[in-house]
Amino acid sequence: MSTPLSRRAFLGRAALIGCSAAASPLIPPVSLAAAPWDTRIVVIILRGAMDGLDALRPYGDPALAEMRPDAMQSRGDAPELAGGFALHPALSPLMPMWQAGDLGFVHAVSTPYRQKRSHFDGQDILEAGTSTLGASRDGWLNRFLQELPGVASETAYAVGRGEMKVLLGAAEVSDWTPDAALMMSPQALRLAEMVMEEDPAFHAALSEAMALSDEGQGIMAPENPIERDMRATLRGAQHVKIAEFVAGQLRGDTRVAAFSLNGWDTHSNQDRHIEQSLGRLADTLTTLKEVSGADVWKRTAVVAMTEFGRTARKNGTGGTDHGTGGAMVLAGGAVRGGRVLGDWPGLSEADLYERRDLMPTGDVRAPAAWMLRAAAGLDRSVLERVVFPGLDMGADPGVML
Numbered sequence: 001m002s003t004p005l006s007r008r009a010f011l012g013r014a015a016l017i018g019c020s021a022a023a024s025p026l027i028p029p030v031s032l033a034a035a036p037w038d039t040r041i042v043v044i045i046l047r048g049a050m051d052g053l054d055a056l057r058p059y060g061d062p063a064l065a066e067m068r069p070d071a072m073q074s075r076g077d078a079p080e081l082a083g084g085f086a087l088h089p090a091l092s093p094l095m096p097m098w099q100a101g102d103l104g105f106v107h108a109v110s111t112p113y114r115q116k117r118s119h120f121d122g123q124d125i126l127e128a129g130t131s132t133l134g135a136s137r138d139g140w141l142n143r144f145l146q147e148l149p150g151v152a153s154e155t156a157y158a159v160g161r162g163e164m165k166v167l168l169g170a171a172e173v174s175d176w177t178p179d180a181a182l183m184m185s186p187q188a189l190r191l192a193e194m195v196m197e198e199d200p201a202f203h204a205a206l207s208e209a210m211a212l213s214d215e216g217q218g219i220m221a222p223e224n225p226i227e228r229d230m231r232a233t234l235r236g237a238q239h240v241k242i243a244e245f246v247a248g249q250l251r252g253d254t255r256v257a258a259f260s261l262n263g264w265d266t267h268s269n270q271d272r273h274i275e276q277s278l279g280r281l282a283d284t285l286t287t288l289k290e291v292s293g294a295d296v297w298k299r300t301a302v303v304a305m306t307e308f309g310r311t312a313r314k315n316g317t318g319g320t321d322h323g324t325g326g327a328m329v330l331a332g333g334a335v336r337g338g339r340v341l342g343d344w345p346g347l348s349e350a351d352l353y354e355r356r357d358l359m360p361t362g363d364v365r366a367p368a369a370w371m372l373r374a375a376a377g378l379d380r381s382v383l384e385r386v387v388f389p390g391l392d393m394g395a396d397p398g399v400m401l
Contacts, residue, residue: 030176030242031167032249033145033256039299039334039375039400040250042257042288043141043166043368046281046306047123048264051320052327053312053347053358054274055091056105056340060084063347067312070271081105085340090278093286097331102289102297104330104337104399106367108345110308110360112390117322119265122307127165129365131390140365141258142169143387144372164258173256178241243284247291250300264306268317285331298333301371301400309358312347325358328367334375334400341367341397365391367399374400 057071057078058064065072078086079095085107087094097103112131113122125133129140136143146169167173239261246257261284263277281304289297309326325345330337345351345359353359369383369391384391 030246030257030259031164031173032176032246032254033167033171033173037148037255037376039301040255040257040292040296040332041141041371041375042246042250042300042302042332043259044281044284044302044304044329045123045127045164045166045258045260046264046277046304047260047262048119048266048306049122049308049310049322050264050277050306050326051266051270051274051310051323052107052306052325053309054270054320055088055278055329056081056107056327057086057088058084058107058344058347059086061344061347063351067347068314070314081340082338083340083344088274088278090275091282093282094331097285097289098338101338102331102333102335103285104335105340105342106328106330106362106364106397107340107342108325108358108360109328109342109362109364109367110325111364113308114324117308117324119307119322122322124165126305126307126364129166129368129388129391135389138169139164139166140368140387141166141256142171142173144376144378145169145171145173145256147378147382147386148376164260166258167256176245178238178245237283239280239284240287243287244291247288247296250288250292251296261304266310266319267315267321268319270314270319273319281329285329288331294333300332301334301375302329302331303368303371304329304331305364305368309360311356312352312358313356323357324353325360326364328364330367330371330399335371336398336401341399362394363391366393367397369393370396370399 053064053068054071057068059075059078060083074089075086077089079089079092079098080086081098085105087098094103111122111125113125113133115121121133127139128136129143130136138146164175242259246254246259249257261277261280263273263280266273285302288300288302292300305328306326309323310320311323314320343361345361347358349355351359365388369388370393372378372387373380373383378387380393384393
């Protein structure tokens with residue numbers, strides 16, 4: 001295992017740079033924090049629970065053929081990785097990153113959440129970074145900033161649909177979201193989410209509508225001529241606009257960014273829905289690399305996380321239900337990629353969690369903690385006690401160069 005590199009201590013005063021535009025309640029906000037240090041950290045929350053077994057397919061496990069026979073049919077289109085894994089075909093554009101060592105994965109990970117597989121609870125504990133629900137009002141990325149000297153806010157914006165909980169806390173940050181022509185208040189959207197939480201089909205439909213809004217095609221967009229024209233100018237790429245904005249800020253003083261991508265709640269017709277969502281993720285990562293430029297990209301570490309995995313078997317509508325173990329994505333020139341980390345538990349029924357889900361063998365917080373340690377040199381005890389309370393980071397997996 002490699003020893004984490006200690007970066008320069010924070011020096012001088014920090015600046016927070018934000019930019020805002022007319023907000024959409026359905027476009028996830030981007031939160032940014034700036035400080036005079038070297039490594040850039042980007043956290044992407046994949047809302048709705050990404051199916052790690054589909055995104056990163058374990059073809060080396062003989063039980064996959066029985067659990068996911070449809071995945072075997074497209075094996076020839078799935079780019080092969082190390083250790084018996086392959087990418088979903090929609091992630092093929094990321095193969096140059098894998099080959100360059102700028103892309104990696106951690107499989108069979110989860111938060112400590114093991115209760116009723118609620119999106120709200122799962123996302124709360126993921127972004128709080130705690131072992132139990134309600135243990136902290138702060139987000140783990142904000143607590144990380146609080147432990148670093150010289151971090152101060154010059155500008156703060158709260159624009160768009162709510163806030164990124166991962167960055168909530170005493171350390172002030174700036175919020176930004178691109179224009180959108182959708183008319184739904186944050187309160188109304190939250191109410192809709194709560195009402196639909198207990199009905200997977202309705203919740204998945206809402207998730208799809210939110211993902212469509214990310215492309216300027218939301219079903220709740222107004223239909224008068226002026227607003228149709230506005231929507232047409234937005235079509236195709238709110239996630240790309242977000243990535244472009246973040247990459248542009250990373251070229252300056254910004255060192256920390258967090259945003260979310262919607263559309264991962266695939267209760268039915270998963271083949272179609274996850275292909276679209278993975279395509280957006282691939283677009284986002286490639287845009288971050290291209291727009292940030294080679295010099296900044298080599299000092300950037302991206303982690304994409306989701307609240308929980310999905311069931312090992314598909315359901316009767318061609319989808320998957322809420323599960324437990326899943327996968328996380330690591331990208332950037334500062335990460336040691338070209339590897340699939342994690343202890344693979346197996347897919348035979350006896351190996352599954354509650355005989356239905358991928359068994360988590362690692363805590364999703366641990367790779368993130370090692371990333372933060374390498375970036376800023378925080379003491380391990382601070383990461384385990386303050387940033388991620390209750391975490392045992394375990395041995396250093398060497399996620400960073």
